Amino acid sequence: MRRAEFVMAVVMALFSLYLMWKSAELPVGWIPEEGPGGGAFPFWLGAGMLVCTLWILLRWFRRTSEVSRSIEAYFDSRALTLFLIVGGALTVMIGSIHLVGVYGAVPLFLAFYMRFLGRHGWPTTGAVALSTPIVAFFFFEIALNITLPKGLTEPLFYPLYDIFL
Amino acid sequence: MEILNLLAGGFAIVFEPLNLALVVFGCAIGLFVGAMPGLGSVNGVAILLPMTFLVPPESAIIFLAALYYGAMYGGAISSIMLGIPGASTAVATTFDGRPLALQGKADVALIAAAVASFVGGTISVVLFTLFAPPLAEIALTFGSPEIFALMVLAFATFIGLGGDDIPKTLFSIFIGLAMSAVGLDIISGQPRLIFFGLPGFYHGINFLVLAIGIYGIGEMLWTVEVSRGKMSISQATMSLRRIIDGVIGLKSSIKTMLMGSFLGYFVGILPAAGATPGSLMAYGVAKTISKDPGSFGKGNVDGVVAPEAANNAASTGAMLPMLTLGIPGSPTTAILLGGMVIWGLEPGPLLFVEHSDFVWGLIASLYAANLFALLINVAFIPAFIWVLRMPFTILAPIIFVLCIVGGYAPTQDMHDVWLMLIFGIVGYLMRKLDYPLAPAVLAIVLGPLAEPALRQSLLISNGSFAIFFERPFAGVIMVIALGLLVLPVLQKMVRYARRPA
Numbered sequence: 001m002r003r004a005e006f007v008m009a010v011v012m013a014l015f016s017l018y019l020m021w022k023s024a025e026l027p028v029g030w031i032p033e034e035g036p037g038g039g040a041f042p043f044w045l046g047a048g049m050l051v052c053t054l055w056i057l058l059r060w061f062r063r064t065s066e067v068s069r070s071i072e073a074y075f076d077s078r079a080l081t082l083f084l085i086v087g088g089a090l091t092v093m094i095g096s097i098h099l100v101g102v103y104g105a106v107p108l109f110l111a112f113y114m115r116f117l118g119r120h121g122w123p124t125t126g127a128v129a130l131s132t133p134i135v136a137f138f139f140f141e142i143a144l145n146i147t148l149p150k151g152l153t154e155p156l157f158y159p160l161y162d163i164f165l
Numbered sequence: 166m167e168i169l170n171l172l173a174g175g176f177a178i179v180f181e182p183l184n185l186a187l188v189v190f191g192c193a194i195g196l197f198v199g200a201m202p203g204l205g206s207v208n209g210v211a212i213l214l215p216m217t218f219l220v221p222p223e224s225a226i227i228f229l230a231a232l233y234y235g236a237m238y239g240g241a242i243s244s245i246m247l248g249i250p251g252a253s254t255a256v257a258t259t260f261d262g263r264p265l266a267l268q269g270k271a272d273v274a275l276i277a278a279a280v281a282s283f284v285g286g287t288i289s290v291v292l293f294t295l296f297a298p299p300l301a302e303i304a305l306t307f308g309s310p311e312i313f314a315l316m317v318l319a320f321a322t323f324i325g326l327g328g329d330d331i332p333k334t335l336f337s338i339f340i341g342l343a344m345s346a347v348g349l350d351i352i353s354g355q356p357r358l359i360f361f362g363l364p365g366f367y368h369g370i371n372f373l374v375l376a377i378g379i380y381g382i383g384e385m386l387w388t389v390e391v392s393r394g395k396m397s398i399s400q401a402t403m404s405l406r407r408i409i410d411g412v413i414g415l416k417s418s419i420k421t422m423l424m425g426s427f428l429g430y431f432v433g434i435l436p437a438a439g440a441t442p443g444s445l446m447a448y449g450v451a452k453t454i455s456k457d458p459g460s461f462g463k464g465n466v467d468g469v470v471a472p473e474a475a476n477n478a479a480s481t482g483a484m485l486p487m488l489t490l491g492i493p494g495s496p497t498t499a500i501l502l503g504g505m506v507i508w509g510l511e512p513g514p515l516l517f518v519e520h521s522d523f524v525w526g527l528i529a530s531l532y533a534a535n536l537f538a539l540l541i542n543v544a545f546i547p548a549f550i551w552v553l554r555m556p557f558t559i560l561a562p563i564i565f566v567l568c569i570v571g572g573y574a575p576t577q578d579m580h581d582v583w584l585m586l587i588f589g590i591v592g593y594l595m596r597k598l599d600y601p602l603a604p605a606v607l608a609i610v611l612g613p614l615a616e617p618a619l620r621q622s623l624l625i626s627n628g629s630f631a632i633f634f635e636r637p638f639a640g641v642i643m644v645i646a647l648g649l650l651v652l653p654v655l656q657k658m659v660r661y662a663r664r665p666a
Contacts, residue, residue, distance in 0.1 A: 005598055012336065019343055022358050026350065035624035038350035038357055041616045045343040052336035065330055067598050074597065079390050086389055087590055090382070090565060094582055102570065110562050118558025128559060136570060144219055146574050 004074035005060055005067045013053035019046035089113060101150035103133045103157075168294060171521065175529030178223065178522060187220065187228040188530055192538040193545075195235020198252075200243050200549050201560065203388030205252030206236035206480070207497045211376040212567050214504050215574040222508035223526050226501065230484070230527060231534035233497055234286065237440065237477045238538045241278035241469070242549050245271055254440040254476040257448040261461060261468025268464055276411035277466045278473045279542045281422050285474030286535035288426040289433075289481035294528055297517075301489040304514035309625070310632050312491070312513075313618040314642040316611050317633075318649070319436040319492045320604065325649030326435065326442070329601040341605030344370050345612020352620060365580025372503040372609045373575055374585045379602050380496075381568035382589025385561055387596060392557055408543060418470045421451050429475030433482025436607065439495035440479035447475035481531060488524060489514055491614065496603040503610040507575065512614075 020043055027037030028044075060068040075083065093109040110129040114120045140146045142164050150157060178184060198209035210229050217225035240255030245262035258278060265274040307315075320338050324331055347358040348369025359366045415422075425447040432443035451471035452461045461468045483494030484501075491513035493499035505512050516524050542549075572585040592602055626632035634640045 001598070004594075008595065008598055008600075012340075019358070022360065023346075026353070026355055026357055030628055034352070035620045035628075038353045038355050041619070042343050042346040042358055045339045045346070048339040049336055049343065052332045052339065055332035056330075056336070059330075059332065065599075082389055083386065086386060090569075090586060093565075094569065094579075094586055097569075097582070098579065102573075106566050106569075110566065113562035113565075114558060118556060118562075120556070120558065124559070128563065132563060132566060136566075139216070139219075140570065140574065144574070146218075146577060148570060148573065149579060 001067045001070035001072055001074050002060070005065070006057070009053045009056045009060060013050055013057070016046050016049035016053060019049065085117065086113075097149055097151065099151050101153045102148040103137070103150060104153050106133050106136070168298060171298075171525045172294060172529060174522065175525030175527075176532075178526035179227065179529045179533050183220065184224050184227050184526070184530070185533070187224050188231045188533050189537050189541070191228040191231025192235040192238075192534055192541050195232035195237075196239035196242070196538065196542060196545075196549060197235075197552060198232065199236030199239025199241075199255070200251045200553060202243055202247065202249045202251055203384060203392065203557075204564075205240065205254060206233045207495075207500065208380045208384055209233075209236055210497050210500050211373065211380040212564065212571055214373060214500060215571040217504070218574065222505070222510060223523050225508065226504065226523070226527055227530040227534075229501055229504065230530055231537070233480055233501075234477070234531065234534040235538045235541075237286075237473075237480050238279060238282045238542045239549070240476070241282070241473055242275065242542075242546070243553055245274045245278065245469075246550055246553060254444055254479075255472070256441065257444040257472035258469055260448060260472075261463070261465050264462070264464035265466070265469065270464070272407050273411050273414065273466065274469050275546055276408055276543070277415055277418065277469045279539055280412060280415055281418070281425065281470040281473040282477045282542075283535060283539040284422045285426040285429055285477035286481065286531075286538075288423070288474075289430040289478035290528070290531045290535060292427075292430055293481050293485055293531070297485060297489050297524075297528070300485065301514040301517040304490050305518070307490075307514070307638065308636075309618040309621040310636055310639040311642065313615060313622055314633050314639040314646065315490055315492050316615045316618070318642050318646040319486075319607065319611065321646040321649040322436045323601070323604045323607075325652040330599055331653060333598075333600045334604055337601055337604040338608050341375070341608025342612045342615065344375060344605075345372070345609045346616065351613070351617055363580065365578055365584070368576060368578070370584065370609065371575055371581060372500070372606070373507075374572055374581045375588050375609050376500050376503070376606050377568050377572045378585040378588030379592040379606060381564065381571070382586060383592035383596065383602070385564055385568075386589065386593040388557070389561060415466070415470070418467050421455075421467045421470050422474045424450060424454070425471040425474030426478045429478030430482040432475070433479025434485050434494050436486070436492060436494055439483055440476040443479035443482075444472035444476040447471040477535075484527075484531075487512065488516060488527070493607060493610065496606055499607045499610045506610075506613075 023039040023043035023046055026039030028039040029037055031037050059065040063069050089109060089112055093105045096105040107129040110132055111125055114125040114128060140148050179188065195209060198204045199206065209232050217228055236252060237254060240250060240252040241258045241262065243249055243251035244255040244258040245266050248259055248263040250256045250259050262274045265271065323334050347366050350357045356367060428447050428450060429443040432446060433439055448468060448471050451467050452458050455461065455467060483498045485494065487493045487498040487502050493502045502512050510516065510520055510523065569582055572582050596602060622632050633643050
């Protein structure tokens with residue numbers, strides 16, 4: 001925990017500096033007749049964030065905050081494995097939406113999650129993995145008129161568009 | 166009675182078939198969301214908000230408000246049956262609800278929770294109906310300095326009353342406001358904070374991206390980690406006879422119910438407080454005023470009644486500042502407020518004048534939602550208990566998918582989906598380190614309203630911050646806000662002074 005607290009504060013301090021630098025692309029000072037410049041609001045917020053991270057680091061150094069005293073692990077090995085698998089699966093799913101679209105990525109993700117993390121049987125897994133995209137199609141594409149990304153699978157949907165749209 | 170006329174008009178809207186169906190549906194979903202450990206009203210409202218684009222805004226907010234309400238009832242179910250709070254708002258319900266269930270009196274606890282929720286909900290909606298119009302009238306006279314002062318007050322409550330690490334709370338507020346500044350500068354129209362030149366940042370960061378990231382993906386990651394243990398479900402037998410007996414048995418708890426309702430309502434109005442601390446406080450007060458405080462924690466019905474009346478009352482209380490002042494009273498109402506902006510309704514007192522139908526429809530729907538949530542809750546308790554057996558490994562991936570398509574829907578840009586994933590993961594990592602995240606969500610919703618208010622105020626005063634103290638309303642609000650900011654320091658000093666030498 002102690003190391004994680006330090007790393008997080010430092011990373012956020014760097015992000016604050018980046019935010020301030022980025023805000024300064026617009027005027028941060030006073031513009032006569034116009035009031036504060038466009039960059040002023042985020043610039044001072046970034047400065048505020050920086051002060052907070054320094055404050056957090058001070059408390060870390062003096063061990064006044066609870067997490068900076070904690071000797072518990074930030075992640076135990078089991079939690080880390082789970083986090084990496086779930087986070088990784090999410091990343092792969094979102095990435096593959098670009099390639100095979102929502103209707104390709106979603107069933108694969110559901111099947112992976114339920115079969116390998118949940119150890120459910122194939123019938124349950126299959127039922128959920130296949131029915132979810134069908135429900136999503138009718139809800140988003142037909143009822144809401146929101147086209148979900150389809151990637152390479154776009155041509156497969158032409159007949160469906162002809163029927164429903 | 167003008168209010169009664171307006172309220173009658175509101176009921177006419179609620180009793181339209183579509184809206185009535187949405188109230189019932191919203192209550193049912195809310196009960197489910199509330200009952201599932203790891204999901205509360207805020208998660209349900211954040212994840213499902215994009216789905217409400219299907220219906221007109223009035224109906225959408227009626228649905229979401231019903232969901233909010235249902236979740237307050239539902240939280241008690243898993244608190245009692247599993248001993249795990251279904252939502253943070255039902256934490257206090259576990260203290261006595263779980264012991265009751267273990268003694269084989271789960272039905273008594275469930276009925277007490279349902280009835281107390283109904284009483285809390287009803288009292289608070291009546292208070293709401295009486296308070297809202299006059300408050301909105303006062304708020305109509307507010308200018309930019311007053312609006313900005315109110316926002317400072319909202320954030321100050323997080324620092325003074327939130328009870329979290331102060332620098333981390335402040336950091337959360339600042340980063341939320343900074344995220345809201347991404348996109349085009351509202352006054353000059355120049356692009357601003359376009360990180361790495363990515364075109365996706367030109368349309369700004371939709372508050373839903375942050376809200377779904379934190380309350381959807383982040384919350385699920387968190388639940389995946391903490392729900393590794395086994396859960397055991399208590400049995401409850403239900404029959405009409407037992408329900409009636411249960412209700413009659415509550416006669417002795419009326420005083421506690423009333424106390425919980427009023428306390429919950431007023432605590433709920435404060436932005437940082439809301440339903441969770443409201444219910445904990447009600448539990449504490451119930452224990453203090455009880456004739457038999459020793460039985461609390463061992464299965465005292467009053468220990469279930471007080472927090473359940475309070476959390477429902479608080480959820481209505483939280484809507485009061487949202488509708489009248491445009492300042493949300495809880496994370497859930499912050500998301501509702503953001504939703505109103507998407508639907509093209511400017512939150513604040515003008516709503517009462519310009520969209521009176523919308524406001525009164527919503528208020529009337531709270532009465533209806535309260536009644537339906539009670540009926541559905543009592544009638545389908547066995548069904549909800551059955552649903553609680555649903556393995557988390559089926560629910561979690563479906564929720565992840567809902568988050569992703571829901572995050573895509575408002576802007577239809579994959580950029581936002583990636584951003585949501587990043588917010589979810591970073592939010593989860595920060596939450597593990599005790600960074601409170603609700604202030605950031607509130608901030609990203611309020612940011613687009615706070616910045617112009619600040620800039621216009623400074624323009625009026627020619628750059629002097631004294632404007633926030635010179636005007637009567639703004640000055641009073643600012644002084645209260647500053648008081649809240651120094652409150653933790655004062656508490657520390659008092660503790661230091663009292664320290665045994």
